[in-house]
Amino acid sequence: MERYYQEDIECASEEQIKAIQNEKLLKQVRHVWENVPYYREKMKEKGLTPDDIQSLDDLHKLPFLSKKDLRDAYPYGLLGVPLKDCVRIQSTSGTTGKRVVAFYTQKDIDLWEECCARAIVAVGGTSDDVCQVSYGYGLFTGGPGLNGGSHKVGCLTIPTSSGNTDRQLMFINDLQATILCCTPSYAAYLGERFKELGYTPEQISLKAGIFGAEAWSEEMRRDIEHTLGIKAYDIYGLTELSGPGVAFECSAQNGMHINEDHFLAEIIDPDTGEVLPEGSQGELVFTSLDKEAFPLLRYRTRDICTLTRGKCSCGRTHVKMAKPKGRSDDMLIIRGVNVFPSQIETVLLNHGYAANYQIIVDRVNNTDTLDVWVEMTPEMFTDNLGEIEQRQKDLVDGLKSMLGLKAKVSLVAPKTIARSEGKAVRVIDRRKI
Secondary structure, eight states: OOOOSSHHHHTOOHHHHHHHHHHHHHHHHHHHHHHOHHHHHHHHHTTOOGGGOOSGGGGGGSOOBOHHHHHHTTTTTTOOSOGGGOOEEEEOOOOSSSOOEEEEOHHHHHHHHHHHHHHHHHTTOOTTOEEEEOSOOTTSSHHHHHHHHHHHHTOEEEOOOSOOHHHHHHHHHHTTOOEEEEOHHHHHHHHHHHHHTTOOGGGOOOOEEEEOSSOOOHHHHHHHHHHHTSEEEEEEEETTTTEEEEEEEOTTOSSEEEOTTTEEEEEEOTTTOOBOOTTOOEEEEEEESSOSSSOOSSEEEEEEEOEEOOOOTTOOOSOEEOOOOEETTTOEEETTEEEOHHHHHHHHHHTTOOSOEEEEEEEETTEEEEEEEEEOOTTTOOOOHHHHHHHHHHHHHHHHHHHSSOOEEEEEOTTOSOOOSSSOOOEEEOOOO
């Protein structure tokens, strides 16, 4: 039997959802106009006032916000309330330019944690569960968001944060943790470590995992589920909007329900900004309908995906977003071909390799090169050069079939590629572009 954290909202009719969004959008536009001079000036540049936004049908008139705007307005330029009303900041893990700092009132935190609670209940979580939160804590939103959601559900919460893998395994075993929250690459590593220690999936107490913060494929999902003996669920979020819990998977495991009473989603053409019809693939854009301290209107996520609204077996009615295919700004263009790391991962996992790999892109004599380093599993590790060469050739052929271009593949020994306790560093782009 399907369970819900807030059934009346999660199973509301499309008409009810639209009515909620309509009322909140008009209120939020006026809030931003009155309290965020930076965005007010962007509206004025387009000749807009709040009176021009009468319904959801007028959303397309509003200007976009991008990560550049967040950096330009750093630190306080997009603040929507007096600083004394803010109780927390979270920040992105960006490595270039100024960090993105998001502000929260207590109400913002409560609503964020409710969204995460919905995600935990959607994977079967109840007050009887033991939820181990192995996302990073601190400025990163993963740990605090799922921690708060776990509290709201009433789970016993183990705030391990990331790292210290042997301690992670100890708590899972000793406290009989049932729900694991972390990045998918770290979940894969925990599964690998359990296997090394001789544990079978049946001996691991976990029953479900909530994994997000980085791209992962269906093949990687199946690998994690098999190794840990769990059901693996996707979760989506951005620090700019609150953190994890913007959208989450249900028992159907075929797309993430967006919490539409808090986040209004659009799909646009990433080149023209034109709003695309439902079902089209394009760039995901969000408007935060409730955020007080850091209210973003039409924020361009750069994530490429589709939105679909149809009857879901779980009973939830909120629109679903597909797993992002990649990002419009970190998509690799190699010799004119669009390449997403998730495509490469799919090929590797289909050929029986674990998700431990690194993609190295360079430019030699004005020509892009694509090198893929792949770890062999302990079972396939061999010093037979002929066998290794054949395996490499099989991967080269598989990648060419998937990508339409030739890559150089290097099989390396187990444990050669550094493990990640947070977001995995999959791509090294050495080109001077």
